Amino acid sequence: MAEGLRSDAAGPVGRDRQIMALYIVPMHPLPEQIDTRRLRLRRPEPADAEVIYAAYAQDPLVCRYLAWSSHESVAVTHGFIAECLAGWAAGTPLPYVIADPRTNAAIGMIEARIRSTTIDIGYVLARSRWGGGLMPEAIEALAGASLTCPAIFRVQAICDVENHASIRALEKSGFTREGRLERYGIHPNVSPEPRAVFMYARVR
Numbered sequence: 001m002a003e004g005l006r007s008d009a010a011g012p013v014g015r016d017r018q019i020m021a022l023y024i025v026p027m028h029p030l031p032e033q034i035d036t037r038r039l040r041l042r043r044p045e046p047a048d049a050e051v052i053y054a055a056y057a058q059d060p061l062v063c064r065y066l067a068w069s070s071h072e073s074v075a076v077t078h079g080f081i082a083e084c085l086a087g088w089a090a091g092t093p094l095p096y097v098i099a100d101p102r103t104n105a106a107i108g109m110i111e112a113r114i115r116s117t118t119i120d121i122g123y124v125l126a127r128s129r130w131g132g133g134l135m136p137e138a139i140e141a142l143a144g145a146s147l148t149c150p151a152i153f154r155v156q157a158i159c160d161v162e163n164h165a166s167i168r169a170l171e172k173s174g175f176t177r178e179g180r181l182e183r184y185g186i187h188p189n190v191s192p193e194p195r196a197v198f199m200y201a202r203v204r
Ligand SMILES: CC(C)(COP(=O)(O)OP(=O)(O)OC[C@H]1O[C@@H](n2cnc3c(N)ncnc32)[C@H](O)[C@@H]1OP(=O)(O)O)[C@@H](O)C(=O)NCCC(=O)NCCS
Pocket: 061, 062, 063, 065, 066, 123, 124, 125, 126, 129, 130, 131, 132, 133, 134, 135, 136, 158, 159, 160, 163, 164, 165, 166, 167, 168, 169, 172
């Protein structure tokens, strides 16, 4: 894993470098793979695009409360995977493929966006796998790994106030509803105007 401090050949040296090291968040505070009882969360690969497109990215119902619309072709999904890999190269966001460990095939994704001492998460699962408690298992695993990082104190998620499945998934993962944020999130498949969301969090 490329864990470490951001390095810069023209950066500070000696004592200045040591002082900066106290304040710079590691590039990859999270592992590249997290295994749970039924799932493998892993770094995406270009070959995931076809499977993700077929499994859920072209499904408008899956995307209803997301910030993006269903993909019109697998080429869009290939572009999305390229963005995912750029995130891993840059240190954030860190999107994990949620894979069935028996086949290593993608059935969803969960993403960690690192913002200082907070990690913001987003997630999606193929409709054929809904209702089995898989996403709570993935959320718990990612939140657990996040909150063991010395630099991370809070894991948060926002969801549309009408996204009852996501609300339940967060509550079953031990997240606490902290409030309702009006006119906060644009979910273009529901409305072009920003909508109310709930803010959920787990902290240590
Ligand atoms: C939200 C989501 C990740 C939940 O994942 P999951 O693994 O199905 O979660 P669970 O199995 O714990 O089910 C959570 C709730 O979904 C609902 N649900 C279960 N099966 C369902 C089905 N077949 N169809 C619709 N909703 C269903 C139930 O309300 C359930 O709550 P309950 O356990 O109290 O009955 C999944 O529904 C999904 O991918 N939705 C589309 C993407 C999305 O909205 N992401 C979140 C953005 S904030």
